[in-house]
Amino acid sequence: MSAIACNQLCKTFRQGEEIIMGLDDVCIEIPEGSFVCLSGPSGSGKTTLLNAMGGLDTPDSGQITVGQYRVDCLSRSELADMRLDSIGFVFQAYNLIPVLSARENVEFVMQVQGVPGAKRRALALQVLEEVGLRGLEERLPAEMSGGQQQRVAVARAIANQPALVLADEPTANLDTRSAAHLMDLFVTLNRERGITFVISTHDARVMGYARRLISMRDGRIVADREQEPHAMEV
Amino acid sequence: MHWPLSALFTLAWRNLWRNYRRTLIMLLAIAIGVWAMIFMSALMRGMTDQMVRNGLHTLPGEVQLHHPHYRDDPSVVNAMPPPSAQLLRFLDSAPVVAWSARVRVPAVVASERGSRGVTLLGIDPAAESALGAVPDNLVEGRFLQGPDDRGLVIGASLARRLETRLGKRVVIMSQDPDNNVADWGVRIVGVYRARLQGQEDQFVYAGRSVVQDMLKIQDRVSEIALTADDYRHVAAWYPAAAAAAGNGIETLPWYELDTFLGTMLSVQDGFSLIFMVVIFLALSFGLVNTLVMAVFDRVREIGLMQALGMRPGLILVQLLLESLFLLCLGLVAGNLLAYITIKPLESGIDISGVAQGMEMMGMGTTLYPALAPRDMVMSTGVVVILGLLASLLPAWRAAQLDPVRALNKI
Numbered sequence: 327m328s329a330i331a332c333n334q335l336c337k338t339f340r341q342g343e344e345i346i347m348g349l350d351d352v353c354i355e356i357p358e359g360s361f362v363c364l365s366g367p368s369g370s371g372k373t374t375l376l377n378a379m380g381g382l383d384t385p386d387s388g389q390i391t392v393g394q395y396r397v398d399c400l401s402r403s404e405l406a407d408m409r410l411d412s413i414g415f416v417f418q419a420y421n422l423i424p425v426l427s428a429r430e431n432v433e434f435v436m437q438v439q440g441v442p443g444a445k446r447r448a449l450a451l452q453v454l455e456e457v458g459l460r461g462l463e464e465r466l467p468a469e470m471s472g473g474q475q476q477r478v479a480v481a482r483a484i485a486n487q488p489a490l491v492l493a494d495e496p497t498a499n500l501d502t503r504s505a506a507h508l509m510d511l512f513v514t515l516n517r518e519r520g521i522t523f524v525i526s527t528h529d530a531r532v533m534g535y536a537r538r539l540i541s542m543r544d545g546r547i548v549a550d551r552e553q554e555p556h557a558m559e560v
Numbered sequence: 561m562h563w564p565l566s567a568l569f570t571l572a573w574r575n576l577w578r579n580y581r582r583t584l585i586m587l588l589a590i591a592i593g594v595w596a597m598i599f600m601s602a603l604m605r606g607m608t609d610q611m612v613r614n615g616l617h618t619l620p621g622e623v624q625l626h627h628p629h630y631r632d633d634p635s636v637v638n639a640m641p642p643p644s645a646q647l648l649r650f651l652d653s654a655p656v657v658a659w660s661a662r663v664r665v666p667a668v669v670a671s672e673r674g675s676r677g678v679t680l681l682g683i684d685p686a687a688e689s690a691l692g693a694v695p696d697n698l699v700e701g702r703f704l705q706g707p708d709d710r711g712l713v714i715g716a717s718l719a720r721r722l723e724t725r726l727g728k729r730v731v732i733m734s735q736d737p738d739n740n741v742a743d744w745g746v747r748i749v750g751v752y753r754a755r756l757q758g759q760e761d762q763f764v765y766a767g768r769s770v771v772q773d774m775l776k777i778q779d780r781v782s783e784i785a786l787t788a789d790d791y792r793h794v795a796a797w798y799p800a801a802a803a804a805a806g807n808g809i810e811t812l813p814w815y816e817l818d819t820f821l822g823t824m825l826s827v828q829d830g831f832s833l834i835f836m837v838v839i840f841l842a843l844s845f846g847l848v849n850t851l852v853m854a855v856f857d858r859v860r861e862i863g864l865m866q867a868l869g870m871r872p873g874l875i876l877v878q879l880l881l882e883s884l885f886l887l888c889l890g891l892v893a894g895n896l897l898a899y900i901t902i903k904p905l906e907s908g909i910d911i912s913g914v915a916q917g918m919e920m921m922g923m924g925t926t927l928y929p930a931l932a933p934r935d936m937v938m939s940t941g942v943v944v945i946l947g948l949l950a951s952l953l954p955a956w957r958a959a960q961l962d963p964v965r966a967l968n969k970i
Contacts, residue, residue: 377964380867382866382867382963382964382967383963383964402871402872403871403872403873406866406869406870406871406872407869407871408869409867409868409869410868410869410870411869413869415867415868417864417867417967419860421860421864421967423571423861423864423865424578424861425571425574425575425578426570426571426574430570434567434868435868435869437564437566437567438562438564438567438868438869438870438874439562439564439869440562440564443566482868
């Protein structure tokens with residue numbers, strides 16, 4: 327079954343007088359349990375496609391299906407519910423809520439979902455341990471390194487057991503060691519929990535982890551191939 | 561939809577203290593605004609209360625009984641018989657605390673150097689004293705000792721205008737029921753001072769029996785004044801007084817006798833409310849600015865919460881909660897400040913420096929602010945309701961942010 331299916335997606339942006347094609351007739355199908363990288367230079371449409379898949383941005387035309395949801399037909403509130411229940415996000419900047427501790431950040435999504443306090447606390451602690459942050463649970467984001475913050479973001483993204491994780495340049499602000507550690511974590515989660523990962527990157531080392539590599543340029547898919555994954559050299 | 565209240569409360573409370581300097585400044589502004597609302601209301605309430613009490617002192621009484629035409633023509637022609645047995649039973653029982661039957665007619669008092677129009681009051685001093693209607697500041701001589709006392713007590717200001725003094729004789733002139741001049745040469749036995757100079761000029765006191773003899777009205781009186789324990793409760797009991805007085809006697813509460821006073825009391829709450837709203841309107845600019853800045857500082861965070869699956873409605877509620885916390889803290893501080901500053905002043909503020917101006921409003925030289933719980937409740941209601949309304953627009957705009965634009969905001 328498809329985790330994501332996009333059909334003839336188009337999205338334009340206006341930049342002054344100029345119209346820029348963000349997505350140009352993008353058709354793509356990503357099966358459940360995939361580990362996919364979207365690659366391409368800046369402005370190629372990776373983030374636009376990722377945002378459209380996550381219901382953060384609406385395409386001008388075309389259809390997107392994520393699991394059972396027709397993303398292009400949902401209201402703002404329905405999109406929010408879909409993201410809450412089905413998608414975990416990891417962004418380039420660490421994007422944690424600064425007034426919440428690491429544990430509270432991880433608990434946040436479950437709290438909004440209505441998971442009981444004791445259960446979500448136990449889950450949050452377990453996931454934080456999984457991402458190697460045991461002992462740092464009560465630290466505020468400002469008291470953690472960039473790598474640690476990104477791991478908290480990953481813990482938050484997977485804590486509520488989503489079917490899909492969308493990661494936008496997750497290693498862009500990390501050193502090589504932290505980036506490798508994060509990608510290893512993604513691979514493990516993909517293998518052990520069957521979570522579908524779609525990662526946008528222009529880092530060749532990150533692309534190496536993908537089993538499927540989709541290249542984009544000027545809003546179009548220019549290549550889509552399966553590959554043998556290999557880990558980053560640290 | 562699930563309402564993650566604990567998450568919303570936590571976020572709202574902690575976000576409030578992210579920029580604690582801005583929050584403290586806004587708290588201070590709200591506290592001072594609330595204090596100003598309550599303080600000004602307490603002053604206005606104290607002024608109104610004093611105006612009513614002074615008015616009742618002058619009327620006097622909370623309820624008066626008259627001949628039906630007396631108020632149109634307060635001459636002896638419209639005098640009424642003394643209280644009937646039925647009325648006496650009512651007057652001597654609760655809730656009536658004190659009552660007095662008096663003769664009250666327009667008259668002229670003349671000394672050897674001048675004359676003035678006055679109101680001649682023929683009273684029973686003991687009954688009037690119980691009613692609280694006798695001058696309480698006798699500066700010279702003595703007050704009347706009984707209804708048959710043949711002396712006259714006048715105000716210090718009137719004595720000055722007539723260029724007369726204690727012990728001098730003056731002539732009182734009025735009309736008897738046959739419209740003949742009734743006059744009486746009388747010696748001044750006492751001079752009083754009143755809180756309002758106008759009272760000193762207007763009222764002269766004589767024994768009731770003596771005045772009745774002078775006017776040839778036997779035991780008839782002009783009015784019966786009665787009072788209970790609180791002028792605010794008069795509406796509940798004055799119909800019983802009217803029933804006891806029977807037909808042919810007009811029974812009126814103080815707010816109908818003096819409609820200006822009655823209106824003052826009834827518009828008091830309206831004035832306070834308008835005043836509070838005006839203060840809050842000034843305050844709301846600061847509040848809205850604080851919330852707008854708080855949203856502006858957190859655009860990315862709001863975008864993140866949307867991306868994580870928080871509905872726009874929940875973001876709106878979270879920001880309104882933040883505003884509510886700010887308002888509530890300001891209210892607590894403002895109410896406390898008001899209590900601390902008004903309570904010690906309830907014993908009176910000396911305003912003798914502007915006494916002449918205040919006298920025109922029926923007030924004395926001391927102002928007694930009255931801290932009323934209803935003012936605290938009203939200011940709380942105004943601040944919370946208008947505060948949340950003022951916060952609604954910035955909160956709604958934050959909830960409507962486009963998540964992609966918000967997340968990419970630098």
